[in-house]
Amino acid sequence: xxxxxxxxxxxxxxxxxxxxxxxxxxxxxxxxxxxxxxxxxxxxxxxxxxxxxxxxxxxxxxxxxxxxxxxxxxxxxxxxxxxxxxxxxxxxxxxxxxxxxxxxxxxxxxxxxxxxxxxxxxxxxxxxxxxxxxxxxxxxxxxxxxxxxxxxxxxxxxxxxxxxxxxxxxxxxxxxxxxxxxxxxxxxxxxxxxxxxxxxxxxxxxxxxxxxxxxxxxxxxxxxxxxxxxxxxxxxxxxxxxxxxxxxxxxxxxxxxxxxxxxxxxxxxxxxxxxxxxxxxxxxxxxxxxxxxxxxxxxxxxxxxxxxxxxxxxxxxxxxxxxxxxxxxxxxxxxxxxxxxxxxxxxxxxxxxxxxxxxxxxxxxxxxxxxxxxxxxxxxxxxxxxxxxxxxxxxxxxxxxxxxxxxxxxxxxxxxxxxxxxxxxxxxxxxxxxxxxxxxxxxxxxxxxxxxxxxxxxxxxxxxxxxxxxxxxxxxxxxxxxxxxxxxxxxxxxxxxxxxxxxxxxxxxxxxxxxxxxxxxxxxxxxxxxxxxxxxxxxxxxxxxxxxxxxxxxxxxxxxxxxxxxxxxxxxxxxxxxxxxxxxxxxxxxxxxxxxxxxxxxxxxxxxxxxxxxxxxxxxxxxxxxxxxxxxxxxxxxxxxxxxxxxxxxxxxxxxxxxxxxxxxxxxxxxxxxxxxxxxxxxxxxxxxxxxxxxxxxxxxxxxxxxxxxxxxxxxxxxxxxxxxxx
Ligand SMILES: [Zn+2]
Numbered sequence: 001x002x003x004x005x006x007x008x009x010x011x012x013x014x015x016x017x018x019x020x021x022x023x024x025x026x027x028x029x030x031x032x033x034x035x036x037x038x039x040x041x042x043x044x045x046x047x048x049x050x051x052x053x054x055x056x057x058x059x060x061x062x063x064x065x066x067x068x069x070x071x072x073x074x075x076x077x078x079x080x081x082x083x084x085x086x087x088x089x090x091x092x093x094x095x096x097x098x099x100x101x102x103x104x105x106x107x108x109x110x111x112x113x114x115x116x117x118x119x120x121x122x123x124x125x126x127x128x129x130x131x132x133x134x135x136x137x138x139x140x141x142x143x144x145x146x147x148x149x150x151x152x153x154x155x156x157x158x159x160x161x162x163x164x165x166x167x168x169x170x171x172x173x174x175x176x177x178x179x180x181x182x183x184x185x186x187x188x189x190x191x192x193x194x195x196x197x198x199x200x201x202x203x204x205x206x207x208x209x210x211x212x213x214x215x216x217x218x219x220x221x222x223x224x225x226x227x228x229x230x231x232x233x234x235x236x237x238x239x240x241x242x243x244x245x246x247x248x249x250x251x252x253x254x255x256x257x258x259x260x261x262x263x264x265x266x267x268x269x270x271x272x273x274x275x276x277x278x279x280x281x282x283x284x285x286x287x288x289x290x291x292x293x294x295x296x297x298x299x300x301x302x303x304x305x306x307x308x309x310x311x312x313x314x315x316x317x318x319x320x321x322x323x324x325x326x327x328x329x330x331x332x333x334x335x336x337x338x339x340x341x342x343x344x345x346x347x348x349x350x351x352x353x354x355x356x357x358x359x360x361x362x363x364x365x366x367x368x369x370x371x372x373x374x375x376x377x378x379x380x381x382x383x384x385x386x387x388x389x390x391x392x393x394x395x396x397x398x399x400x401x402x403x404x405x406x407x408x409x410x411x412x413x414x415x416x417x418x419x420x421x422x423x424x425x426x427x428x429x430x431x432x433x434x435x436x437x438x439x440x441x442x443x444x445x446x447x448x449x450x451x452x453x454x455x456x457x458x459x460x461x462x463x464x465x466x467x468x469x470x471x472x473x474x475x476x477x478x479x480x481x482x483x484x485x486x487x488x489x490x491x492x493x494x495x496x497x498x499x500x501x502x503x504x505x506x507x508x509x510x511x512x513x514x515x516x517x518x519x520x521x522x523x524x525x526x527x528x529x530x531x532x533x534x535x536x537x538x539x540x541x542x543x544x545x546x547x548x549x550x551x552x553x554x555x556x557x558x559x560x561x562x563x564x565x566x567x568x569x570x571x572x573x574x575x576x577x578x579x580x581x582x583x584x585x586x587x588x589x590x591x592x593x594x595x596x597x598x599x600x601x602x603x604x605x606x607x608x609x610x611x612x613x614x615x616x617x618x619x620x621x622x623x624x625x626x627x628x629x630x631x632x633x634x635x636x637x638x639x640x641x642x643x644x645x646x647x648x649x650x651x652x653x654x655x656x657x658x659x660x661x662x663x664x665x666x667x668x669x670x671x672x673x674x675x676x677x678x679x680x681x682x683x684x685x686x687x688x689x690x691x692x693x694x695x696x697x698x699x700x701x702x703x704x705x706x707x708x709x710x711x712x713x714x715x716x717x718x719x720x721x722x723x724x725x726x727x
Contacts, residue, residue, distance in 0.1 A: 002438070004065075012597035038346075038462040039071040043081040047088040055094045066092060066166040072350050073156070073165060073200050088160065093167050102167060103186070106193055113518040115475025117148035122471050122481065129471070129483060131463040153203065161197040168194040168279040170351065173361040173673070180676045188672060198362075199704065201348045212341035216334040216630035222248045223626065226291040227254070228309050230270055233298050241309035244291070247278055248624045256407045265397075272402040273297040275624040278331070279602065281595055285327040295659045300324050329591040335629050336594050339528035339583045342632060357578050358632050364526055364640070365673045366686065371636055372577065374643060375570035377688040378563070379609040383695050387563060388613045392698070401619045404568040404610070409561035411554050415547065417493060423545055427492030433492060434484060434499060441503070441544055445537070448661030458510045459503070468495065470502040470534075472509030474522060480513075481504040497541050503529060504537030511667035521670030525677045528641035532648040536663065556698035559646075563695040571609055573636035575602045575622045580633050598623050644674070646691045651682040 044067050051063040067088055074084055083518050093099045124147075126132070127139040134324040138233050155161040164397065168190045176191065183308045184193075224246050227239030245251045255271045258264030274297050277283040284302045287295040291310040294303050302322045342355040360368040391406050392399060413420075428434045438459060442452035458473075464483035471481040491499070508530065512522045542548075551557075578601045579594075586593065601622035611617045648666075655662045666681040678686045 069165040189520040333591040420493035424496040428491035445656030470505035499537035504534035525674040532645040559694035
């Protein structure tokens with residue numbers, strides 16, 4: 001209903017005003033006082049005067065900036081105003097050889113510190129990460145130990161951080177976006193150096209944040225639904241025995257897999273009803289992770305179950321009474337607890353004084369407004385209704401809200417999983433066999449022979465205990481590690497597909513530690529870029545096996561699939577973002593008030609961007625994502641990741657230079673802002689346009705012919721789909 005949406009908008013506007021006028025809660029005020037600098041303005045002015053007398057007005061701007069930066073992070077425990085004065089006047093370094101030498105010392109020292117800590121952590125995790133025989137209890141403790149956890153505290157304690165803050169510039173995201181294009185590499189490296197020290201969060205605040213997330217994480221990881229114990233209104237069980245699915249992703253993946261099931265529709269509808277009950281917290285508390293009760297989601301009736309499809313030893317204690325009493329807003333109590341814990345850090349982050357600021361300005365380095373505009377460009381595109389029509393024609397029925405998760409565009413692989421397994425097992429009986437093939441693989445990807453050798457020498461292939469991962473290096477003289485799972489019969493196709501993905505990470509890591517000009521710029525702007533580069537490798541895994549690309553229409557189906565899933569997750573992200581704004585505007589809200597706000601915000605986003613296409617209003621489904629509860633506004637990274645990956649992959653498809661040459665060039669750009677990186681890498685700003693243009697081309701190419709009579713190739717496990725599975 002629009003009146004509801006309007007009411008929320010009005011309430012939000014009013015709340016912004018009251019929040020601005022409200023007195024800060026006592027705890028926050030105390031934290032702010034503790035975090036406030038003890039250095040009075042006159043002490044800063046005195047230090048500036050003495051430094052100007054010593055170094056002249058030519059250094060005036062650096063002196064004023066440095067003295068203020070140090071004062072901003074100085075705490076009573078660092079010394080009194082006199083100690084501040086002595087430190088600032090003694091450690092300021094004027095431009096020229098002396099500053100160059102100081103910069104070089106910092107760059108080298110931090111590369112060593114971070115590099116050794118990373119390799120130390122890798123060594124401590126050796127037994128848990130690698131397939132080296134049975135685990136000992138000590139292995140878990142060693143793996144959990146993080147010897148670097150207190151490094152930044154130490155760097156403030158020994159005033160090394162203050163030397164950086166005194167001599168190098170802290171910049172805001174606005175400054176980086178406005179002036180970064182004209183900066184030298186050294187200037188970028190200096191801003192990264194000082195930027196490392198723009199938060200000084202006390203250990204007890206960090207511990208409370210960690211505790212809030214640990215509690216939320218436990219809550220989510222135990223939020224399972226026993227599917228065989230869901231009943232239709234006429235008492236039928238639609239799901240197999242023993243199936244226990246975690247909310248939301250286990251349930252959602254089951255819903256997606258049911259597109260391939262001719263009898264899937266009632267099952268999908270039932271999962272959608274379960275989601276609705278979870279979001280509104282109408283789900284009976286007793287049925288969560290409880291196989292001894294049956295639940296009819298449509299009526300919320302709960303009864304004792306007669307079916308034993310579980311191991312009784314795994315479900316200890318007395319069976320709960322069959323009660324329909326709803327879950328008492330636990331979901332929203334956890335969300336609120338993470339907000340309250342993160343808010344405690346606000347006072348210690350003067351450059352970015354809210355968690356929303358830190359998520360966008362520090363973690364993502366894309367302004368919140370720009371992120372919203374990118375998502376709205378996808379959601380508001382006139383391609384949405386046209387792709388929806390194609391979905392309708394392929395499904396042979398009108399859309400239902402859960403069709404935001406339609407996966408029928410994903411192409412079937414041209415080769416069966418068995419054929420591919422046989423091929424990779426023969427070629428790679430051991431991890432060493434894969435290692436020996438690295439120079440050939442890299443050569444086939446277009447790296448010149450000497451570069452392929454250089455890379456292969458710096459990548460160690462280890463047999464992994466889990467699915468496989470890339471563990472990079474951060475020292476120039478360390479090696480990157482590719483962890484891959486090789487079974488007794490050799491490497492199966494899935495393991496190979498993941499290994500090629502991880503190899504992409506490793507190659508980026510080697511370039512960015514051993515070949516980059518400034519190690520302070522190691523890496524890429526954020527994890528979405530890391531993944532985009534790994535997908536560039538992974539997408540070529542069949543070619544590397546000598547199997548030429550099959551379906552000429554594959555790129556069109558891929559564009560449609562990416563468009564539809566980006567359209568889905570962009571709405572989820574907008575809900576998540578709006579809720580965090582609401583939390584800051586309602587700092588005292590109860591869990592019940594938060595629940596009401598989340599449901600209204602989710603409906604509002606639905607009504608604006610989905611209702612017309614799906615023909616139904618007021619659906620709160622977008623708020624079901626569990627990562628909203630334990631991820632602290634992580635969900636926007638998914639649609640950003642889709643857009644970034646699409647733009648980067650398209651660049652590699654169309655670039656003139658060989659992939660290897662082009663990959664090295666972009667891997668050496670390092671950790672600029674996403675915007676600066678994208679402009680230098682692909683010659684255009686971060687944009688939804690490449691995805692939208694490809695979607696339009698796809699509609700033109702397959703749209704007319706896309707009436708495959710409800711042909712839904714959603715079957716899980718097809719070869720090309722594994723591409724989406726690796727992380
Ligand atoms: Zn990855």
